[in-house]
Amino acid sequence: MAPQTGPSEKGTGAVPAFPQLFTWEEIGIRNGRGQGREQWLVIDRKVYDVSEFSKRHPGGRRVISHYAGQDATDAFVAFHNDKSLVKKYLKSLLIGELAPDQPSFETNKKVSDFRELRCTIEKMGLLRPNYFFFFLIFLHLLVLDAASWLVVWYFGVSLVPFVFSFLSDPFVSQIQMGWFQHDLGHCSVFRRPRWNHLMQIVVINMLKGLPASWWNHLHNQHHAKPNCFRKDPDLNMHPLLFSLGKTLSVELGKQKKKFMPYNYQHKYFILLAPLALIPFFQLSILYFAIRRKKWLVSTASLSGKLQKCHCIHLHLLLVRYLESTWFIWVSQMNHIPMNIDYDKNKDWVSTQLHATCNVNQSVFNDWFTGHLNFQIEHHLFPTMPRHNYWKVAPLVKSLCDKHGIEYKSKTLLTAFVDILHSLKDSGEHWLEAYLHG
Template identity: 45%
Template sequence: MGKGGKQMSTYSFEEVSKHDKQDDRWIIINHEVYNITNWARRHPGGSKVIGHYAGQDATDAFRAFHNNLDQVQKYLLPIHIGSVQKGEVNVNYSLEKDFRDLRQTAEKMDLFKPSYLFFFVHLAHILAMEVMAYFTLYYFGTGWIPFLVSVCLYATVQGASPSWWNHMHYQHHAKPNVMGKDPDVRVDQLFVVGERMPVEVAKSNKSSMPYNQQHKYFFLIGPPLLFPVYFQFMLFRHIFTRRLWKDFIVVMAFYVKFFYLYTNILGLGWTLVYYEIMRVLESHWFTWVSQSNHIPMDIDRDTAEPWIKLQLKATCDIEQSFFNDWFTGHLNFQIEHHLFPTMPRHNLYKIQPLVKSLCKKHGISYQMKTLSQSFIDIVKSLKHSGELWEATLHAHHIS
């Protein structure tokens, strides 16, 4: 009997797994079963991020995104419908217990507490580069050298909707490299990635690109156009379709400030050129850094892997150094960032040895690369996936 006299039922894992449809979604958190069918639409983190775990045990994913469990408990009570049957066999029990113990250790080490000094210095560093970008043109003039120096400095500044970014990023963290769920691998209109996507696309007869050449045209349409074209379109589409007027004001404040300052120096035409070059540079940085940790890793359909296995299959780390930490924004610790997405980035290196030890104990592969090798592996993986698509397409046509 539950609180308020409501009769509670017990369910097997198999029974819960059947409730994974759009209009019928259950999840498991700490052996308790919740019906999220209607609640998902009101979920503060978005309906998709919680819906991606429909029919599955979401315990570790739930814990990863919610630091304050008492705050979210009030939302769980009304949708609680029962418990998992006692005696249900969990083959991943030992791994999951060790990971949850690791999280408790991180909490005791205060690794989830941010350093305000770190983020103040980080913000000051970004603002300083923005000021330097403006005064480079103001003081040295608008010749090609100061123009390009200024663009490179300004490329560290972004103007985007927080809601849109969270909408995309939370889904990525919830199910990284999972086809149909992670928006970062929803790329089959232009690229095929991993081992499975090339085969499925080839057999579907819906191929839209010469994917066997994708490791070449990636340099032309991947890093250069992600921000200037795709992100710009999706940003405003998200704002207008969801009527996020506060986000619209924030984004427009960025554009008003930018064009007000730079049009006075460059004129409207060259300000537009400046903006596009800046976005292209920014896009290069983001694409190479973000995809170096993911594209060369396993990409597959959802197999309901335990949290730690899912994240380790989809992510890798880049070696630590002062330059790598700065250049990647401390996201060279991508494994730790994915396991503990709410952990401040300046603490990720502290938990790394304990994560390595846990992976070694359970025989889970922990990959770490040099920065250059991680970039090379993007191209190599695209070439491999393109060749797999071509071979499958040829075999499919023959058969």
Template identity: 45%
Template sequence: MGKGANLVPNEADKSVSEEIKNFKWSEIRQNKWIVIDNHVYDVTNFSKKHPGGKVILMNNVGQDATDAFTSFHKDMNKVEKYLKTLKIGKVVPESDVNQNEERKDELNKDFQQLRKLAEGMNLFKPSGWFYSLHFLQLIVLDLIGTYIIYKSGYDNWLTYFIAVACLVTTQAQAGWLQHDLGHLSVFKSTKMNHLAHRVVIGAIMGFSSNRWNNRHFKHHAKPNAIKKDPDIRISYFYLLGKKLPEEIGKKKKGWLPYNLQQFYFFVTLPPAGVILSVVEQYIYMIRYMKIMDMLWISVYYLRWYFMFASSLGILGAIKLTFLVRFFYSFWFIWSTQMSHLPMEIDYDKDLSWFRTQLITTCNVEQSAFNDWVSGHLNFQIEHHLFPTMPRHNLYKIAPHVKQLCKKYDIEYQCKTMSQATFDIYNCLKESGEIWYEAYNS
């Protein structure tokens, strides 16, 4: 009986051990699997069904995606149901790990502790008052702009441009709100965040919710990574970083004078970016049949028609749309690009999540104006490290991020608004000169 009692658990242990397969990193990279918390997942077939899109998964295959996974997924209970069906084994601890890999693992563990600290400080809890007041400003500004147009129309150019300023501010601040909703940081419920996101970005701004999510999360997962971050895929018009300008210059390619891009960037990218974004989103919606996005955008155009067509006529309402989007584009581009363009732009090096965000992202100094005008994305570092954290809490975790940077000798860049803007000019100038020298060598 004693022997039998000992044999049963041994047999059970044997069957369990046979079920759990161990894989080396070489196998994981070769088969393009993903690792989360040392567990291996085969996402080959699931990638097509992934709610965030196939590309964002493919950009992380063969790598440890633990921190990226944790940063993007809020409802872990729901996600676990999918993960269980994809799990195929565990990672084999390798004895020949070099010092850099050990340091990377240590940093990953410290960052996970930092996340637990943020959770303990309730920094992922949104403030209802903050977002209610933020939404209220959209309504007030929109009503003021509409009232001025209704009363004055084109009769008084001063009041007309005051109305335009109100409407531009509405779009800019709506842009920051939809950004928060897209990151699931406004409501506790994921469904409520998704619904409100469609309303704000669709009905108020006239853009596609699905297309924004699909593009923006690729950027967050691999910021400034060549061929993986869609926000830097503008090489036909501008060359960014040091690698691409040299590569393209050596190939004798370039149909624009990139050595002058620091001048034409500021006046061409904002409006061109908005136009391309509108064209891309309609192609995306038609290709993937995003009917709900089309319906919400139609609400935007109907709203704009009823608000302004009676005072300005249909042509006048269309002109107003382009004018508002033109000025909004400058606000949006300048507020977002100063945090990324001057930073490292290179091919994906499979660095730790923490180090990746710090070398590709910088902050702008805190002030009431900077917080408001940038939608708190002057804390871009903290936002990239914790994408689902409500933006009004980002400054609270910043001192702890700085401490971790100091421990691992990682530079934490925080600039003045003027310096950050001027650095865009400097980095574009440097990239253009690299291209010019390679092209003419």
């Protein structure tokens, strides 16, 4: 252990006059797996013990645990708009600082340039929401949802609602509600987090029939460590249904594991992925409710789902499948074709850019994807309102050009096709390792 230059005041909330100094070796082993499952992390070169706090962390236990033993400075800044509020929690967790001879990401020119960029966009006001924009978004959701109910009410449960289903439940109103609740979950619609949380409960719990706390629990982890196996929940279908990424596919093949014929996964993805998403979500919600004892929110979301089932019956099964199809292709077009591996403890910029790519901007693409075609900007600045992505995109691209990082942007069709190409490549790596590894 690095020499202690003064008395330790762990847990007192006071900053020691002579703080205890730590090395990365000491911090790295406090990753939740060793040393009595202690969890330490670093923010601005200060060391915090979050072992107990992680259990009551508002963003979820796992999202903060994913940075245990690592530098969490940029992740902390990215997730928290109200720094003065969260710093109150940090005071009682402070146990020391990095020793002066210990390196940190702030010495990385790429990281320092990114932090300057963030300061610039804050001064430009690009993290502040435009209420009129989101009012129009919500208004168009109400119009579309009303249209879907009118179609079912007027024609009944028959072929006609299906023919006009582009105006009905899943295709527009439900998926667009999904994009809107995504904005609310990232606290990018209102300036006060409380207002975002309350509105998100209305949209996702009552109108979509899914619990907001469950979604936030999973999605925050995805943003913290995108495409990192065992940390990103979006990879949970590996290896049960799909083999993702070269590293994981080769590992799976060498272990002689064959839950599915992965060399054909690019063919069955189109049918199976949306079909599996529906029971996967329901089982995940049940597991979440049992583990977290979130019975109230789960019951409220179920009531919203049963209300729609009562009116639409079997028609719901088809439209839910089509909604899942829309969701799965849009949500995966920016990630599956990118690097998928174990967590390598890279800096925030590298972590996000290696796991994300963009789809070219157009009025249709923006609307169809809920502005998730700007996935790079969204991941670098998760609390940024979506109407500002296009403004910051040129600045991010300049940063990438300066540091030799590829800034990928594709057509929508290319992005969809690349999902299948990536699955085909991963399946071939698995088969080669399975047969000859």
